[in-house]
Amino acid sequence: MPLELAFELMMMLTSGCALLVSAWLFWRARSRRSMKALAGFGVMMALWCAGHVAVFYGLDTLGMALILANPLMPTFFLDFAIGFVNQGPGQRPWLSRLARYRGLLYGAAVLVSIITLWQGGGGIIAFGPFEHYFVFQGSGWFNIGYTIFIGVLAHALLLWGFVHHKGNRRRSIAAMFAAGAWGLLLATSFIFPSLGLHWYPWPMLLLPSYVLLLVYGVVRYQMLEINAWANRALLWILMTGLLLGLMALFSAMAGRLGMQALAAVPQWQLWLYSLLLLMLALALYRPVSALVERLVYPGSRLDEQLLETWLAQLRDASGWNALAQTAERLLARQMGQAVTIRLLTQTPFYEPGPGLELWCLHHAQGWQFRLKGFDDVTPGMRLTAEVFGSLLATRCGLLERSLQLAEAERKRVSEQHLVELGGLSAAMAHELRNPLNIISMATAGLDAERKNMIQDQLKRADRLIADLLTYSGQLQIQARAVPLEPLLKSLQPQFDWQRVQFDYVLPANYTLWADAYRLQQVLTNLIDNALAFVRNQPQGHIRLEAGDAPGVLWLHNNGPAIEADMQGRLFRPFVTRRQGGSGLGLAIVQRIMEAHGGHIRHRNDAGWPVTFEFSFPEEPAS
Known part of the structure; x- marks a missing residue:
C-alpha cells in the first residue's frame, strides 16, 4: 500500500472515530457540561484530520484553514478540564469564575486562528511520498506555540485536580495524562517537516488510537457501559490481528502444501476477504446468538430491563413477608404459573408441595437458593427461575444486614433512652423522698386512724418510686x-x-x-x-x-x-x-x-x- 494512501486512510479513520465518539458523548452526557466540551474536542480533532485530507486533494485554502484552527482543540479540552475538576464537594470559587469566562478563551482561540491564516501561517510542500503536505511558516509558529500553551495549561489544571481529588475522578485524571502522553508522542512527528526534517510521520498512523484512549480513559470510571463496549472492541481487535496473522502464515505455506492457485492470490486480497468475513460475523453475532438462545432456552426472555425491574421491586420490600410476596408475584408473572417462595433461616424438615417452589436458605457462607419441582419444566423456565433465585438470594443477604443494622440502632437508642430515664428517675426519687419523709414525721401527733391512712399512702408512693427506679435502672x-x-x-x-x-x-x-x-x-x-x-x-x-x-x-x-x-x-x-x-x-x-x-x-x-x-x-x- 502506498505510504501517502496509508497516511490519508489513517487521517480519515481518525476523523471518523472522533466524530462517532463525539456524537456518542454528546448524546450520553446531555446534562454534563464538561462532557459536551470533550465532545467538542473530538469534533475539532476530526476537522484537523479532515484538513490534512483536504490538502492531499489540492484544497489548500480549506485544508490550511482547518489545520490552523487547531488552537480550538486544546481550548475545548481546557473547558472540559475546568468542568471536570470543579465537581463534587471540593468546588473552588476561582474555578467557577474561570468557567464563567470560558467564552473569552474560545474568542482568543478563534482570533489566533484567523490572524495566522490571514498572515499565511502555513504552506504546502512536497517531500518523500507526499505531493502535498502542510508545514508551519511565519506566524504559524505563534499558532502552534499558543496551542501548546493552552494544552499545558489544561494538563496543569488536571494535575491540580489529581492532587485534590480521590476515587474515580482521580483515576480518570491519571488515565487522561497517560492518553495525553501517547497523543503527544504521536503528534510530534507531524511537525518534523516544518523543521526541515523530511521524515515520514510514522507515529501519526496510530493517531486513531489517541482519540479512543483519551475518551475511554475519561468515561470508563463515569459510565459503566463504556467498559462493556471496550471489552467487546478489544476482543474483536485481538481476533482481527490473530486472523490476519494466520492468513499471512497460511499464504506463505500454501505453495509448499501444493496449493499453487491459493499461493498466487495477493496477500492483501486474502486479508480483505478475511476482514469481510470477520465483519459479517460481527454483524450476525447478536441475531444468531439470540436465535440460538431461543432454541436452547425456549420461553426465556431475559434482558437488562427485566433484571433492573426485578431488582428495583425486590429492593422496595422492607420485610421478609413483603419480600416473599413480591418475589412470588414477579416470578409468577414471568413464568405464567404460580410459584411458592420460601425464605428460610435453616433447612426445613418438611417435603416440598406438588407445585413449583423456590427456597432461599441461609447458610454459614450466606444465602443460597434451591429449586423444588422444576424437573419437568422447560430449560427456558428453569433458566428464568435460576436467574431470579440468584437475585433473590442476594437481596435476602442485603435485607438481613439492613434489619440487623436497624435492630442495633433501635437497641442503641433504647439504651440511651434508659440511661437518660435512669438519671431523671434517680433525681426525681431523691427530690420526692425528702418531702415524703417530712410528711411521715409530721404524722407522729395524729390519731391512730388518720396516721395509718397517711402511712399507707406514703408506702404506696415509696413503692411507686422503687418501681420507677427498677424499671429505668441498669440491670x-x-x-x-x-x-x-x-x-x-x-x-x-x-x-x-x-x-x-x-x-x-x-x-x-x-x-x-x-x-x-x-x-x-x-x-x-x-x-x-x-x-x-x-x-x-x-x-x-x-x-x-x-x-x-x-x-x-x-x-x-x-x-x-x-x-x-x-x-x-x-x-x-x-x-x-x-x-x-x-x-x-x-x-x-x-x-x-x-x-x-x-x-x-x-x-x-x-x-x-x-x-x-x-x-x-x-x-x-x-
Whole structure:
C-alpha cells in the first residue's frame, strides 16, 4: 500500500472515530457540561484530520484553514478540564469564575486562528511520498506555540485536580495524562517537516488510537457501559490481528502444501476477504446468538430491563413477608404459573408441595437458593427461575444486614433512652423522698386512724418510686442455678392470700438458670398482680407449673380474662387494669426477662382465663 494512501486512510479513520465518539458523548452526557466540551474536542480533532485530507486533494485554502484552527482543540479540552475538576464537594470559587469566562478563551482561540491564516501561517510542500503536505511558516509558529500553551495549561489544571481529588475522578485524571502522553508522542512527528526534517510521520498512523484512549480513559470510571463496549472492541481487535496473522502464515505455506492457485492470490486480497468475513460475523453475532438462545432456552426472555425491574421491586420490600410476596408475584408473572417462595433461616424438615417452589436458605457462607419441582419444566423456565433465585438470594443477604443494622440502632437508642430515664428517675426519687419523709414525721401527733391512712399512702408512693427506679435502672444479671421450690416457700408468707388457693406443679429438684434476686422480683410482681384480681373471686386460684420446655414456666389464675384491646399493651409502662397500680409491674418483669435473654408473653390457650408464660435460658453445659 502506498505510504501517502496509508497516511490519508489513517487521517480519515481518525476523523471518523472522533466524530462517532463525539456524537456518542454528546448524546450520553446531555446534562454534563464538561462532557459536551470533550465532545467538542473530538469534533475539532476530526476537522484537523479532515484538513490534512483536504490538502492531499489540492484544497489548500480549506485544508490550511482547518489545520490552523487547531488552537480550538486544546481550548475545548481546557473547558472540559475546568468542568471536570470543579465537581463534587471540593468546588473552588476561582474555578467557577474561570468557567464563567470560558467564552473569552474560545474568542482568543478563534482570533489566533484567523490572524495566522490571514498572515499565511502555513504552506504546502512536497517531500518523500507526499505531493502535498502542510508545514508551519511565519506566524504559524505563534499558532502552534499558543496551542501548546493552552494544552499545558489544561494538563496543569488536571494535575491540580489529581492532587485534590480521590476515587474515580482521580483515576480518570491519571488515565487522561497517560492518553495525553501517547497523543503527544504521536503528534510530534507531524511537525518534523516544518523543521526541515523530511521524515515520514510514522507515529501519526496510530493517531486513531489517541482519540479512543483519551475518551475511554475519561468515561470508563463515569459510565459503566463504556467498559462493556471496550471489552467487546478489544476482543474483536485481538481476533482481527490473530486472523490476519494466520492468513499471512497460511499464504506463505500454501505453495509448499501444493496449493499453487491459493499461493498466487495477493496477500492483501486474502486479508480483505478475511476482514469481510470477520465483519459479517460481527454483524450476525447478536441475531444468531439470540436465535440460538431461543432454541436452547425456549420461553426465556431475559434482558437488562427485566433484571433492573426485578431488582428495583425486590429492593422496595422492607420485610421478609413483603419480600416473599413480591418475589412470588414477579416470578409468577414471568413464568405464567404460580410459584411458592420460601425464605428460610435453616433447612426445613418438611417435603416440598406438588407445585413449583423456590427456597432461599441461609447458610454459614450466606444465602443460597434451591429449586423444588422444576424437573419437568422447560430449560427456558428453569433458566428464568435460576436467574431470579440468584437475585433473590442476594437481596435476602442485603435485607438481613439492613434489619440487623436497624435492630442495633433501635437497641442503641433504647439504651440511651434508659440511661437518660435512669438519671431523671434517680433525681426525681431523691427530690420526692425528702418531702415524703417530712410528711411521715409530721404524722407522729395524729390519731391512730388518720396516721395509718397517711402511712399507707406514703408506702404506696415509696413503692411507686422503687418501681420507677427498677424499671429505668441498669440491670446487672448474675445467673446461677436457683432451686425454685425453696424460693417459692420463702415468698409465700409475704403475700396476703386471704382465701386464694396457691399451688405449684414442678418436677423434683426443679432449678432455673437465673439471677436469684431478679427471679424473686419476677415472681413477686406476677403473683402480686394476680392476687389483685383473684382475691375477691369466689374460689380464687393461682397455680405455677413447669412448661413444655426446659426453663419455661406458666403462671395461671382464674381471674377475669384480659380484654383483647389490652393484650397488645400489657407490657408497656404505665398501662394497668389494677386499681391503684403503678403500671410498671409487668414492664419491669419484661425488662428482667430480656436481660436474662428470655421472654414473657400472655397466653389465653392454656385452659385458664389468664396465663403468663415466661422462659429463662437453659443452664450452660459445664
